[in-house]
Amino acid sequence: MNATGITDAVRADFDTCLADADEGGALELAVGLVTSGVSAEDVLLGLVAPAQVRVGERWECGEWTVAQEHAATHVSRLTVDAVASAAPVGGGSPRHVLVACSDGEWHVLPSHILAEVMRLRGFQVRSLGGSVSPHELLSDVHQNGPDVVALSCTLTFNLPLAQRQIETCQCAGIPVMAGGPGFGPEGTWAYALGADLYAADARDAAEALLHRWPPVLCGESSVQAGAVEEYAALVRRRPELLADLIHVLRDVFPGLRERPGGSGLSDVPYPSDIPSPSGVPGPSGREHEDGTDFLGRLLDSLAAAVFVDDARVFTGQLAFASAYFSARSVEPRCLLAMTDALADRLRGSPRTLDTLSAGHRCLATREADSRRPG
Numbered sequence: 577m578n579a580t581g582i583t584d585a586v587r588a589d590f591d592t593c594l595a596d597a598d599e600g601g602a603l604e605l606a607v608g609l610v611t612s613g614v615s616a617e618d619v620l621l622g623l624v625a626p627a628q629v630r631v632g633e634r635w636e637c638g639e640w641t642v643a644q645e646h647a648a649t650h651v652s653r654l655t656v657d658a659v660a661s662a663a664p665v666g667g668g669s670p671r672h673v674l675v676a677c678s679d680g681e682w683h684v685l686p687s688h689i690l691a692e693v694m695r696l697r698g699f700q701v702r703s704l705g706g707s708v709s710p711h712e713l714l715s716d717v718h719q720n721g722p723d724v725v726a727l728s729c730t731l732t733f734n735l736p737l738a739q740r741q742i743e744t745c746q747c748a749g750i751p752v753m754a755g756g757p758g759f760g761p762e763g764t765w766a767y768a769l770g771a772d773l774y775a776a777d778a779r780d781a782a783e784a785l786l787h788r789w790p791p792v793l794c795g796e797s798s799v800q801a802g803a804v805e806e807y808a809a810l811v812r813r814r815p816e817l818l819a820d821l822i823h824v825l826r827d828v829f830p831g832l833r834e835r836p837g838g839s840g841l842s843d844v845p846y847p848s849d850i851p852s853p854s855g856v857p858g859p860s861g862r863e864h865e866d867g868t869d870f871l872g873r874l875l876d877s878l879a880a881a882v883f884v885d886d887a888r889v890f891t892g893q894l895a896f897a898s899a900y901f902s903a904r905s906v907e908p909r910c911l912l913a914m915t916d917a918l919a920d921r922l923r924g925s926p927r928t929l930d931t932l933s934a935g936h937r938c939l940a941t942r943e944a945d946s947r948r949p950g
């Protein structure tokens with residue numbers, strides 16, 4: 577039992593409900609905790625949020641299909657709503673928070689949990705759901721005049737797009753609080769992009785807005801002109817680089833196939849035929865996502881790493897890709913081939929080359945570690 581009253585046994589029961597897509601069981605358990613005196617905030621942050629992290633791990637290691645992940649996430653979503661409506665709303669703050677996801681970001685549940693925790697703390701909350709463009713965000717800011725925009729980012733390759741949103745809100749005089757794993761350890765990349773505030777979770781966010789208001793606005797992006805230049809070159813060359821990679825890596829990278837007689841981006845996507853770890857194709861016949869999307873995201877991560885001038889954005893994505901492949905019996909060596917192929921094509925871009933070298937080193941170390949006995 578921990579301080580919140582949520583025991584390991586309760587966690588295990590909730591995990592089972594998610595695994596079985598048992599909506600009734602999950603709701604009964606979670607709402608039961610609230611009616612027995614556990615705070616709704618503790619249930620959201622101490623039960624549902626960590627269960628979702630485990631859902632991700634089960635998908636990443638190949639134990640669960642995408643469909644199982646979707647079903648579990650749906651149950652979590654229902655649980656968040658039920659828990660939030662079972663609890664009394666606090667009378668804390670008249671401040672108006674606009675919750676949004678970064679452009680390109682479809683991980684909505686984190687922002688939904690944040691929104692419900694803020695609402696329970698008495699904030700007025702307006703939530704825009706998934707991916708929103710800077711233009712749409714600004715238009716909502718104009719129409720609804722929030723005191724602060726709370727921006728959620730899960731995937732690091734969305735960072736350059738997040739910066740446009742941050743700038744846009746600040747131009748309208750609205751401070752931005754950033755959060756979510758995409759903003760890096762302790763919000764390093766949130767501050768690099770010029771966010772005014774960062775909070776690690778919904779509880780810290782509420783505390784900051786309740787007790788440290790108005791925020792001391794920092795709002796200065798440290799992104800350098802040279803980095804933007806190389807980032808822009810990568811974005812401009814993305815179609816050509818992706819087409820090249822598809823051609824060069826077609827025999828080593830899973831899920832890539834060129835359309836006969838074609839070349840370039842229009843040749844893709846083709847679904848992958850890489851089997852699941854068990855060798856049995858799943859119900860959809862497609863256990864692997866399309867290799868082209870995968871490569872595209874690696875290119876976007878490279879571009880994002882160059883943009884914020886931190887190779888960890890790229891190496892983090894490579895570490896994820898390598899673990900994902902290993903779990904599906906695909907040699908992660910194809911990732912080394914990718915970094916080398918890109919280095920060959922990007923010789924005139926020093927920051928990009930440095931980032932690719934860091935990526936190469938990270939993959940080589942992982943490979944050496946995996947071969948070490950024990």
Ligand code: B12
Pocket residue numbers: 621624625626628629630631632633635636645646649680681682683684685686687689690726727728729730731732753754755756757774775776777778779781865892893896
């Ligand atoms: C559910 C899920 C999805 C669903 C999302 C559905 C939905 N409605 O949300 C769908 C199917 C759309 C999805 C898609 C993808 N996903 Co996904 N997904 C997840 C999963 C399992 C759960 C997400 C979640 O709810 N987390 C729980 C929340 C509560 O935790 P949290 O993010 O840390 O949020 C807390 C704090 O960070 C903070 N916070 C969050 N935002 C904010 C904002 C502010 C302002 C503040 C103050 C605080 C704050 O407060 C929250 C509560 O305390 C995660 C696993 C994980 N570890 O999270 C993978 C995960 C994030 N996904 C992953 C991947 C790879 C993808 C895809 C690229 C896969 C694909 N093949 O297409 C796509 C990308 C889609 C896109 N462009 O956005 C990887 C990312 C790995 C990586 N390094 O890149 C993960 C980590 C899974 C894994 N273990 O491999 N995914």
